Amino acid sequence: MLPLIYINNERGGMMLKLQNLSKTYGKGSVKAVDNVSLEIRPGEIFGFLGPNGAGKTTTIKMIVGLLKPDSGKIYLDNIDVWENPMEAKSRISFVPDTPEVYDKLKGIEYLNFIADIYGIPKDIRQERIEKYLDIFELRNAVGDIIGSYSHGMKQKLVLISALIHDPKLFILDEPMVGLDPKSSFHLKEIMRERCNEGKIVFFSTHVLEVAEKLCDRIAIINKGKIVALGTMDELRRYSEEKESLENIFLELTANE
Ligand SMILES: Nc1ncnc2c1ncn2[C@@H]1O[C@H](COP(=O)(O)OP(=O)(O)OP(=O)(O)O)[C@@H](O)[C@H]1O
Ligand SMILES: [Mg+2]
Numbered sequence: 001m002l003p004l005i006y007i008n009n010e011r012g013g014m015m016l017k018l019q020n021l022s023k024t025y026g027k028g029s030v031k032a033v034d035n036v037s038l039e040i041r042p043g044e045i046f047g048f049l050g051p052n053g054a055g056k057t058t059t060i061k062m063i064v065g066l067l068k069p070d071s072g073k074i075y076l077d078n079i080d081v082w083e084n085p086m087e088a089k090s091r092i093s094f095v096p097d098t099p100e101v102y103d104k105l106k107g108i109e110y111l112n113f114i115a116d117i118y119g120i121p122k123d124i125r126q127e128r129i130e131k132y133l134d135i136f137e138l139r140n141a142v143g144d145i146i147g148s149y150s151h152g153m154k155q156k157l158v159l160i161s162a163l164i165h166d167p168k169l170f171i172l173d174e175p176m177v178g179l180d181p182k183s184s185f186h187l188k189e190i191m192r193e194r195c196n197e198g199k200i201v202f203f204s205t206h207v208l209e210v211a212e213k214l215c216d217r218i219a220i221i222n223k224g225k226i227v228a229l230g231t232m233d234e235l236r237r238y239s240e241e242k243e244s245l246e247n248i249f250l251e252l253t254a255n256e
Contacts (some may be wrong), residue, residue: 016225
């Protein structure tokens with residue numbers, strides 16, 4: 001097993017801190033998330049990898065305030081996400097693995113609805129909405145009812161809505177699934193751009209090439225536990241002859 005790599009961060013500023021998070025579903029004896037601790041620094045794109053059922057979505061839902069941890073703490077900017085949910089949530093946006101939007105609204109109505117929730121002034125929201133409608137080529141569809149959108153179009157609408165309040169923490173659960181190559185290229189650009197501005201991007205993915213190319217650091221979770229954490233170089237250093245992330249991943253998540 002790879003040794004965990006923890007690097008001290010004294011840079012200050014915003015940080016996402018998970019402290020000993022655990023979650024068991026129902027009466028189950030299996031922990032979906034088992035004592036997970038992570039620190040994500042400002043300016044980082046953080047990739048969260050792991051096999052199906054490893055606990056990625058469960059962890060993400062606890063961070064964004066959708067699923068209460070059995071134990072452990074989550075801090076963003078030193079704000080306890082579960083003790084000060086409104087303060088925390090104003091800094092977070094979450095793109096779930098399946099786009100759930102109100103089919104009866106028009107695209108633009110949905111975007112304005114989200115902008116209203118976050119209290120984004122008219123001129124700022126206008127500018128941001130225009131920008132992302134162009135990037136994701138959704139301008140022509142935004143006047144139509146969401147029910148008429150394709151899956152990918154709904155996904156892009158959710159992405160745009162998640163960017164309207166310019167969140168410090170942008171969390172995405174398998175964001176590349178269902179996006180066409182061009183959109184997924186632009187999304188990666190947006191992720192990079194946000195991190196250059198000192199914000200955090202945290203996303204889960206099964207696409208190891210994306211993680212390898214895009215992420216500043218990567219954590220691999222298996223059966224609820226973090227089994228590796230570090231930069232690609234750090235992960236490589238601890239795995240003799242296992243050059244690719246694919247090999248590292250397969251080795252670490254192999255069933256005994
Ligand atoms: N609502 C639920 N009720 C009961 N068990 C659940 C529920 N959601 C998830 N689980 C269980 O928790 C574990 C972790 O699931 P989770 O969805 O977090 O995995 P994941 O890493 O996101 O997987 P995937 O890559 O398939 O999306 C799995 O064993 C799963 O069966
Ligand atoms: Mg999942």
